[in-house]
Amino acid sequence: MSVAIGVPTPRAVALTNAATITWRNLMGFVRVPQSIFFASLQPTMFVLIFNYVFGGAISRSLPPGVGYLDYLMPGVFVMTLAFGTILTAIGLAEDLNTGIIERFRTLPMARSAVLSGRTGADLCRSLYVLGWLTALGYALGFRVHQGLLGFLAATLLTLTFTFALSWVLCLVGLLAPSGESANLMSFPILFPLAFVSSGLLPISTMPGWLQVFAAHQPVTYTVNAVRALILGGPAATAVIGSLAWSAGILVVFAPLAIWRYRRAAFG
Numbered sequence: 001m002s003v004a005i006g007v008p009t010p011r012a013v014a015l016t017n018a019a020t021i022t023w024r025n026l027m028g029f030v031r032v033p034q035s036i037f038f039a040s041l042q043p044t045m046f047v048l049i050f051n052y053v054f055g056g057a058i059s060r061s062l063p064p065g066v067g068y069l070d071y072l073m074p075g076v077f078v079m080t081l082a083f084g085t086i087l088t089a090i091g092l093a094e095d096l097n098t099g100i101i102e103r104f105r106t107l108p109m110a111r112s113a114v115l116s117g118r119t120g121a122d123l124c125r126s127l128y129v130l131g132w133l134t135a136l137g138y139a140l141g142f143r144v145h146q147g148l149l150g151f152l153a154a155t156l157l158t159l160t161f162t163f164a165l166s167w168v169l170c171l172v173g174l175l176a177p178s179g180e181s182a183n184l185m186s187f188p189i190l191f192p193l194a195f196v197s198s199g200l201l202p203i204s205t206m207p208g209w210l211q212v213f214a215a216h217q218p219v220t221y222t223v224n225a226v227r228a229l230i231l232g233g234p235a236a237t238a239v240i241g242s243l244a245w246s247a248g249i250l251v252v253f254a255p256l257a258i259w260r261y262r263r264a265a266f267g
Contacts, residue, residue, distance in 0.1 A: 021117025075199030092173030
């Protein structure tokens, strides 16, 4: 059986196409200074407001010896990157409505490249935001207690969860009739996950009926895991829970997003 030399496999073609679309989306982000500015401004305001306005009251419910800024930053890492996935939904909705998808249909490219390129670019943007938040936190007094390896593990876990969540927002963007609608449709999904969690305060301060949801949803598992990896404490249960949620989200929503994209783009 002969094998053609130098002929790329379908998987190699798909990866190359995805990298090209990722680069296209990243260039769109970098070439608009307002995008970079507001990507940095929103999480900055989030940290400053919660640390200096609510931190005094919330710190009373924390364990002795735990400063609120150290408690807050892992939650802000996860919550900010989760809200950043809204751009995934808006970008896809706008691509569908501006006709660029029609252009992609005429090119000899893998059908999966549009979705994987969009999620890949947003993952790179998330890495930038995470770096900015880390620098901001350090300037305000936040410190990593478990060394570089603990911080890198927390970063990888946060990006894994963000990547999984971006596929949920892919589906939202493909269902939305416009970018504005995608934005509005994303908030009912992300707000309960972000704010009814352990991201900003201990869930023990919430009403008992609300604690049940807060304790078992993916953002809480991820925040608890990141917090343990950065500050110390038992991490195994939270890490396993976060990875299980990420895997489950990917298994369910990635195929749904791909199916919806094929219907929307190819009929």
